Amino acid sequence: EVQLVESGGGLVQPGGSLRLSCAASGFTFSSYWMHWVRQAPGKGLVWVSRINSDGSTTSYADSVKGRFTISRDNAKNTLYLQMNSLRAEDTAVYYCARVAVGMYNFDNWGQGTLVTVSS
Amino acid sequence: QSALTQPASVSGSPGQSITISCTGTSSDVGSYNLVSWYQQHPGKAPKLMIYEGSKRPSGVSNRFSGSKSGNTASLTISGLQAEDEADYYCCSYAGSTFYVFGTGTKVTVL
Numbered sequence: 001e002v003q004l005v006e007s008g009g010g011l012v013q014p015g016g017s018l019r020l021s022c023a024a025s026g027f028t029f030s031s032y033w034m035h036w037v038r039q040a041p042g043k044g045l046v047w048v049s050r051i052n053s054d055g056s057t058t059s060y061a062d063s064v065k066g067r068f069t070i071s072r073d074n075a076k077n078t079l080y081l082q083m084n085s086l087r088a089e090d091t092a093v094y095y096c097a098r099v100a101v102g103m104y105n106f107d108n109w110g111q112g113t114l115v116t117v118s119s
Numbered sequence: 120q121s122a123l124t125q126p127a128s129v130s131g132s133p134g135q136s137i138t139i140s141c142t143g144t145s146s147d148v149g150s151y152n153l154v155s156w157y158q159q160h161p162g163k164a165p166k167l168m169i170y171e172g173s174k175r176p177s178g179v180s181n182r183f184s185g186s187k188s189g190n191t192a193s194l195t196i197s198g199l200q201a202e203d204e205a206d207y208y209c210c211s212y213a214g215s216t217f218y219v220f221g222t223g224t225k226v227t228v229l
Contacts, residue, residue: 035218037165037220044122044208044220044221044222044223045157045159045165045208045210045220045223046122046220047210047217047218047219047220050216050218057216059215059216059217061120061217062120095164095165097165103170104151104153104155104170104171104212104218105153105155105167105170105171105210106155106157106165106167106210107167107170107176108167109164109165109166110164111163111164112164
């Protein structure tokens with residue numbers, strides 16, 4: 001069974017940092033591109049970032065570019081999102097999701113981890 | 120990238136059919152046949168319902184169907200059931216490995 005389990009969320013002050021993790025199991029992690037998608041409370045889904053299967057290329061939404069860094073450790077089957085210079089508007093549930101190579105849809109999602117940026 | 124435009128809410132009675140629209144631009148929906156649709160129940164993770172505009176993943180009911188015309192994609196739910204009550208989001212590939220989601224539609228079963 002495919003499982004994606006996020007962790008690392010919590011309360012952080014504006015300007016602070018947090019690192020999210022997404023532990024993958026039940027599939028060949030190194031064969032999939034991985035993404036982060038976030039959802040502010042009561043709001044819609046927003047694509048945040050993606051990383052290719054071997055970690056050599058990344059992309060970011062303009063709203064997080066220069067502040068967030070996506071990475072992966074295929075040996076540990078884990079995806080990461082390093083979030084720096086956090087702002088109140090970064091408050092959201094952060095989901096990790098996988099995309100098969102050659103496909104363009106998120107076929108499995110984690111349960112999400114809540115990040116709250118507040119003083 | 121601006122969010123794709125969806126109606127805020129759509130409702131229908133059990134057994135009826137409803138259609139949710141998703142309007143983008145020639146840079147996203149209009150350029151690629153790569154629109155996907157997601158169902159999200161309160162407090163839960165999104166679930167893939169339709170991909171590549173009209174394809175259904177294994178296990179998704181054939182009551183769900185998708186289509187596209189120009190810059191607008193659509194999701195139709197036929198034979199509406201109580202369990203279909205949820206939020207629905209479209210998503211389009213927008214080139215250069217970027218994606219854009221829709222604003223979301225709340226489906227209510229009357």
